Amino acid sequence: MKTVQKYHGASIVLHWLMFLLLIAVYGCIELRELFPKGSEPRELLKTWHFMLGLSVFSLVWLRLLFRFITTQPKIEPPQPVWQARLATAMHAALYLMMVGMPLAGWIILSAEGKSIPFFGLELPALVAANEELAGTVEDIHETIGTAGYYLIGLHTIAALFHHYIQRDNAFLRMLPGGKRII
Ligand code: HEM
Numbered sequence: 001m002k003t004v005q006k007y008h009g010a011s012i013v014l015h016w017l018m019f020l021l022l023i024a025v026y027g028c029i030e031l032r033e034l035f036p037k038g039s040e041p042r043e044l045l046k047t048w049h050f051m052l053g054l055s056v057f058s059l060v061w062l063r064l065l066f067r068f069i070t071t072q073p074k075i076e077p078p079q080p081v082w083q084a085r086l087a088t089a090m091h092a093a094l095y096l097m098m099v100g101m102p103l104a105g106w107i108i109l110s111a112e113g114k115s116i117p118f119f120g121l122e123l124p125a126l127v128a129a130n131e132e133l134a135g136t137v138e139d140i141h142e143t144i145g146t147a148g149y150y151l152i153g154l155h156t157i158a159a160l161f162h163h164y165i166q167r168d169n170a171f172l173r174m175l176p177g178g179k180r181i182i
């Protein structure tokens with residue numbers, strides 16, 4: 001029996017809040033396909049996609065702040081160096097996605113000359129209207145959006161692999177709750 005050293009509480013809360021937010025961000029944009037173009041539910045789902053995506057953008061900075069002002073608990077028993085490097089690269093890619101995707105979305109709406117809604121506010125345009133730019137960034141947004149499914153899937157498989165196959169404490173470190181005994 002030993003106590004698992006956990007991530008900082010704020011990092012754990014933000015990790016799982018971001019997880020729920022991303023499910024909603026993806027859910028809204030996928031579900032829009034069920035409704036005809038220009039219909040009210042489709043437009044509403046898109047608006048929620050924008051607003052929740054922008055919430056990811058607001059919170060990811062707080063998350064990065066906690067990452068740098070707190071120490072990451074060690075994985076016990078320690079994992080091989082190649083695995084640690086791969087995990088760091090995967091985490092960097094996930095952070096890049098959480099910063100880059102909303103930023104790209106914000107640029108798309110700006111370049112399309114559309115308003116950028118954020119829970120009753122209207123955010124300023126980041127660039128002047130430019131149809132070509134809007135099209136290019138939308139292609140990038142779609143491609144990285146699809147890649148995001150694979151990144152998140154691999155990350156989840158890795159977490160479960162640690163827990164059920166390697167039987168280390170990697171996953172328990174990211175679970176909420178008091179001090180956990182294994
Ligand atoms: C982490 C945040 C985000 C993720 C993971 C994400 C992901 C996606 C995905 C998967 C699509 C569908 C692409 C397709 O049709 O194949 C999409 C479309 C789109 N997203 Fe995002 N997005 C995010 C944030 C944002 C934000 C913040 C905005 C705008 C402020 C935005 C604007 C758009 C637009 C304009 C489309 C095209 C919608 C349409 O024309 O029907 N996205 N996004």
Ligand code: HEM
Nearest residue numbers: 018019022067072087091094095152155156159170171174
């Ligand atoms: C939208 C989905 C997700 C995103 C964007 C995401 C993102 C991240 C990021 C960026 C980290 C690095 C934390 C840091 O050290 O700064 C992390 C760690 C972690 N995540 Fe996720 N995560 C997601 C879903 C999940 C799921 C579904 C699970 C488990 C089933 C999970 C389990 C973990 C674990 C165990 C860690 C700690 C890994 C380690 O320290 O090596 N995550 N996650």
